Amino acid sequence: MAPPIATTPPVLQGPSAKEKKYDRQLRLWGANGQQALESSHILLLNSGAGVVGVETLKNLVLPGTGTFTIVDEAVVCEEDLGVNFFLEQSSLGKSRGEECCRLLLELNPEVKGFHIQKTIADFVKRSDLSQYTLIILVAPVGSLDVASEVSQIAWDLRQPLIYVHSVGFYSHTSVQLPPSFPIVDTHPDPPSTQDLRLLQPWSELLAYAKTQTADLEAFSDHDHGHVPWILLLLHYLEKWKESHNGEFSVRDDKKAFREFVGSHARTDNAEGGEENYDEALTAANRALTLPTIPSDLKSLLLEEECQIPRNSSANFWLIVNAISTFIKKHSLLPLPGTVPDMKSQSKDYIALQSLYRQKSQQDISEVTSNVRALEHALNRHIPIPDAEISAFCKNAAFVKLIHGRKLIINPLKHGWNDNSITTIIEHTTTMNFVSGKPSLFPILIALYGFDSAIAAAASVRPESNNLLAAASASPGFFTLMETYIRDVFGKLDSTSEDLDEALQHTLNIAREIQRSGPGELHNISSLTGGMIAQEVIKIITKQYVPVDNCLVFDGIESASAVYRL
Amino acid sequence: MARERSMSQSLGSLSRQLKQLRVLMVGAGGIGCELLKNLVLSGFGEIHVVDLDTIDLSNLNRQFLFRHEHIKKSKAVVAKETASKFNPSVKIEAHHANIKDGHFNVAWFKTFNIVFNALDNLDARRHVNRMCLMADIPLIESGTTGFDGQVQVIRKGKSECYDCQPKPVQKSFPICTIRSTPSQPIHCIVWAKSYLLPEIFGVSEEADMDISENDDNIEEIKKLKEEALALKKIRESLFKDNFAKLIFEKVFKQDIDRLRSIEDMWKSRKPPEALDHDEIAQASAGIDPGVSRQDQTPWSVTQNHAVFVDSIRRLVSRYKIMQGGHTSPVITFDKDDEDTLDFVAAAANLRSSVFDIETKSKFEIKQMAGNIIPAIATTNAMTAGLCVLQAFKVLKGEYHKAKMVFLERSTARVINAEPLHPPNPSCVVCGNASSNVLIDPTRATLGHLVEDVLKQELGYSDDISVLHESAIIYDPDIEDNLSKKFTDLGLKSDSVITIIDDADEDPRVNLSLSINEQTLPEDKQPVILPDKVEVPRKPKQANGIKGPDSLNGNGEQQGEKRKRSASISTEPHSKKQASGKTDDALLVDDSAGGAIVLD
Incomplete structure (x- = not known):
């Protein structure tokens, strides 16, 4: 046996336990996203069987959401034990919010959780909701007025609100975002992130392409087969223009141009073609488009906060203003500067990469100096970090602005926001073109009917501890749903046959809801809890694009649909 | 019982049926934890969990049946302990073992009504796929990568199997x-x-x-x-x-x-x-x-x-x-x-x-x-939920209503589903014939199988190869093994060997034989087919789809191409495919034929 070593070398500290625990998600939303999650406070206004809200919290506690608060008036009953994983036998008769809170906290010692045993109406009346980052409201609230009140408060506070149903095999998630909700880090798919400026090359790129391809015809087979496709396209664009009065029309010439490029590939070799030419032909469609200013960014530029930034404006708006100045000058966005992989020789590829990188750096510096000038003018003393400006510039084409809308709690009373009757009829009657199945929109109408029926039942027996049990006991429950549904269809004011079919379909869904108890199925609530938590994370981290604004799920067909209402 | 009210009202007769069912869940990781919870709360009667892994700190951001104090303990065992608390009437069996172990044989698979794959690697997925095909038991296959997820229903003869579609080539x-x-x-x-x-x-x-x-x-x-x-x-x-x-x-x-x-x-x-x-x-x-x-x-x-x-x-x-x-x-x-x-x-x-x-x-x-694959709680929750919904269709025998389901990051629809595809007739896995073979371990040699059974009884030509776990143990150029006993070749009860017909004209589909050791009377041959075996011919256009073997070998062709080019790899960004991506192992291959899998 070897003698033990005399001095033990110092143990080097690896990443912290926390970083290790969250490693797999940090690869999706990074340290910034994690920080946002950890400093958030989620409010769950729970009702009904309450499973979907708790399953949502489970998916938020695990990745390390800072704090949550559960408001729930219910006391745990036998039925809860069969559907809610975060209750146990000993929870019977205790506060449901308290028990769920206790068991949820076991999942992650870094998370703080609170519970309040009150009705939603009571809680909302007496509390300051501004301390929460995001509110999740679970239907059926029992009073449509209370639900509307929560929606109004969140709207006034510009706080994101998520409204949820999970009944039998159906679920619904609506997202109420503030009127202006910008996202910089949308994580676009790699193929769509490439802006290569082939139709508007800057002078250095054009000059480089010219020198590199001047003797293209005379190149050896090896060299000819290794010209990067970016240079090929630039080369043949110039050639094309020579024979077409200096013009290339994106709309009309693409097809002929591709044939023109293809005709120059050498085919008298062992492969019978050249990979770089093949790549050029494949890439031509996407690469030969005129760089435009995407509509989301355009509407950002029109926002008042962009046009008249103030000393107290968020960094975001100062950068948008600086980019706006850049666009006014160049009619182009700052160049993102990334080059895709392509067939080429290393040195050519690296040269091309650095050309794009240099141009990108140059654009970013210009935007940065715009920002600095603005900071100076606004008398702001803490400069916006360079990294933030640079990240914004690189993502500029994919910045997304969501115009949040208020929830629709009761369409019969408040209508369908600014959607026209025609749109609603379309939503209701259009078959899913992929599956050939009926639209999922009737599920949403049936759920509104369900809410209304519950509210009616609650108004008769307001003292009942368990609204759902009271509702299912009420013999006229289905009639209440049916009346509401027929009234909604009546307002659609159309005699089309399709609509009549949709009405029957909606009533069948209402029957299915009635048959389910009405209550929650654990599996559907668990799945829906996954969907909701995913949207919550997107909203809190301000990364990726959240659902805008209404997601309906049908567990019988395993299908979902998104509507903008 | 009150605690099952909405379940039984929604599922009707299926809800009573669930209590009688035996379910196998392979893998107790991200999807597995969610799935086990859902199965328990959906009222399945008996659930077997197999996982050879132990719990790691980086699991805790999503695998919610595990806590800090469970690190380094068996996933299967801890998952059982945690989940059992929530429904005392459910029976959960934990197996801290490799699903490829011999005692998890075809007969054992046959004792289940349905199997769920909640795995993280291609090899085990393929194994369970094959076992379920041989046992003729429905399989719900699933996988996730970041925000993407996928659920596939697999049933012999009714739908595509896991290997019907080529899987993305390893890097x-x-x-x-x-x-x-x-x-x-x-x-x-x-x-x-x-x-x-x-x-x-x-x-x-x-x-x-x-x-x-x-x-x-x-x-x-x-x-x-x-x-x-x-x-x-x-x-x-x-x-x-x-x-x-x-x-x-x-x-x-x-x-x-x-x-x-x-x-x-x-x-x-x-x-x-x-x-x-x-x-x-x-x-x-x-x-x-x-x-x-x-x-x-x-x-x-x-x-x-x-x-x-x-x-x-x-x-x-x-x-x-x-x-x-x-x-x-x-x-x-x-x-x-x-x-x-x-x-x-x-x-x-x-x-x-x-x-x-x-x-x-x-x-x-x-x-x-x-080869880290991002993994989060939300995608797992959705995927596991979809697995159970597909299982309901399967258990009701409604294969025409079962779906292949995809979760996607795009918010245009969130979930995409398509009907099940019929089996690929050229698939070398589910297009296989399969049967059992009895061998007397004291006497049987590989030669008995090849000469007496395959050539004499089944009428194979000389152009055949015999494989055991993808290693060739016999072909016309490797005759050394013919005189060896099965036991000397590491073949025992529950080993599966595959016979490939290499004849140029009208070859048969592959034949899988599951070995059963038995002492046979001296006057009988030492290798016997207990059942009548028919091996159909391969469909004519069989060269369209490449099987898993040619898949891994793909590097040969690509490598050749790369070598001729200078050096920049021009591999296109492969399109996302959720379940396949989780398996990418780094593979270094020498363009002239040798290959080393490095992970």
Whole structure:
């Protein structure tokens, strides 16, 4: 046996336990996203069987959401034990919010959780909701007025609100975002992130392409087969223009141009073609488009906060203003500067990469100096970090602005926001073109009917501890749903046959809801809890694009649909 | 019972049926934890959980049946303990074992009504797929990658099996790209992880490398072998003070100078620039090796040098301690092992700077070297929920209503579903015939099977091969095994062998035979087919779809192509495919035929 070593070398500290625990998600939303999650406070206004809200919290506690608060008036009953994983036998008769809170906290010692045993109406009346980052409201609230009140408060506070149903095999998630909700880090798919400026090359790129391809015809087979496709396209664009009065029309010439490029590939070799030419032909469609200013960014530029930034404006708006100045000058966005992989020789590829990188750096510096000038003018003393400006510039084409809308709690009373009757009829009657199945929109109408029926039942027996049990006991429950549904269809004011079919379909869904108890199925609530938590994370981290604004799920067909209402 | 009210009202008669069912769940990880909870609360009667893994800290952000105090314990066992609490009437059996173990045989699979795959690797998925096909039991297959998820219903004869569609080809690199002409960060990372680390602290890969030489690379391959040998020599100085310097000068100076001297190689590439150890060492003298904690930004050359030297120091002292117990200890790369990760990150980055390739942060290198797949609770919750919904269709026998379901990040629809596809007639897995074979272990030889049963009884021609776990144990060129007993070939009860018909004309589909050991009367042959076996002919257009064998072999063709091109890999960004992606192993393959799977 070897003698033990005399001095033990110092143990080097690896990443912290926390970083290790969250490693797999940090690869999706990074340290910034994690920080946002950890400093958030989620409010769950729970009702009904309450499973979907708790399953949502489970998916938020695990990745390390800072704090949550559960408001729930219910006391745990036998039925809860069969559907809610975060209750146990000993929870019977205790506060449901308290028990769920206790068991949820076991999942992650870094998370703080609170519970309040009150009705939603009571809680909302007496509390300051501004301390929460995001509110999740679970239907059926029992009073449509209370639900509307929560929606109004969140709207006034510009706080994101998520409204949820999970009944039998159906679920619904609506997202109420503030009127202006910008996202910089949308994580676009790699193929769509490439802006290569082939139709508007800057002078250095054009000059480089010219020198590199001047003797293209005379190149050896090896060299000819290794010209990067970016240079090929630039080369043949110039050639094309020579024979077409200096013009290339994106709309009309693409097809002929591709044939023109293809005709120059050498085919008298062992492969019978050249990979770089093949790549050029494949890439031509996407690469030969005129760089435009995407509509989301355009509407950002029109926002008042962009046009008249103030000393107290968020960094975001100062950068948008600086980019706006850049666009006014160049009619182009700052160049993102990334080059895709392509067939080429290393040195050519690296040269091309650095050309794009240099141009990108140059654009970013210009935007940065715009920002600095603005900071100076606004008398702001803490400069916006360079990294933030640079990240914004690189993502500029994919910045997304969501115009949040208020929830629709009761369409019969408040209508369908600014959607026209025609749109609603379309939503209701259009078959899913992929599956050939009926639209999922009737599920949403049936759920509104369900809410209304519950509210009616609650108004008769307001003292009942368990609204759902009271509702299912009420013999006229289905009639209440049916009346509401027929009234909604009546307002659609159309005699089309399709609509009549949709009405029957909606009533069948209402029957299915009635048959389910009405209550929650654990599996559907668990799945829906996954969907909701995913949207919550997107909203809190301000990364990726959240659902805008209404997601309906049908567990019988395993299908979902998104509507903008 | 009140606790089951809404379940029984929604599911009707199925709800009573569920209590009688036996369910097998393979894998108790991200999807598995969610699935087990859903199965328990949906009222399934008996659930068997198989997982050979133990719990790791990085599981806790999603695998909610596990807590900090469970780290290093069996996933299957802890999952059972936690989940049992929530429904006392459910029966859960935990198996801390590999699903490929022999006792999980076809007969055992047949005792279940349905099987759920909640796995993280291709190999086990394929195995369970095959077992379910042979046992004729429905399988719900699932997988996730980041925000993407996928659920597939598999039933013999009714739908595509897991192998009906080719799976994405594993990433592979020609040896020369890794050892001589890297052009991307990944080439340098593979070099550090799969060449340098094993050469210094592990088992040399060179020994197993089957390199069929050809004119193009024969010289270079010879040189590379010499280089590896020289490195092995340096290993003798492991405990000397200047060990790190010796390694550094060997791989970043001498080897690079040699490469640079091959002028042909650099005609169309920028030649590499060797690093000067003493100069860099001097500049990095004051650098705290603790810089390796900064994992978000790439390190400078001097910082890389400091981490390189320090990680070697740490690895050497571990090696010394390990030597107490073993004559030749082995330190292998593990993404969660800080010392090996630091070594790989620093070495890869130093090599990148030699070849003027962009350097990467430790965080990025960890993902690339460790094949880390992002995983989150939300996607798992949705995917597991969809698995159960598909299981309901299957258990009601409604295959026409079952779906292939995809979760996608796009918010246009969130969930996409399509009807099940019929089996691919050319699939070499589910297009197989299968049966049992009885052997008398004291007498039976492979020759009995090949001559008496396959050729005589079933009428096969001479052109056949016999495989056991993808190794060929017989073909017309390998006759040595014919005289060997089954037991000497490692074949026993529950082993499965596959017979491939290599005849040019009208070949039959593959035949899988599951072995059953039995003492047979002396007057009977020692190898017997107990059931009537019919092996249909392959469909005519069978060459359209490539089976799994040709899939892995794909590298040959691609490698060939790459070799002719200079060096930049032109592999297109493969389209996302959720479940396949979770399995990517790094594969280094030599374009002339040899291949080494490195993960």
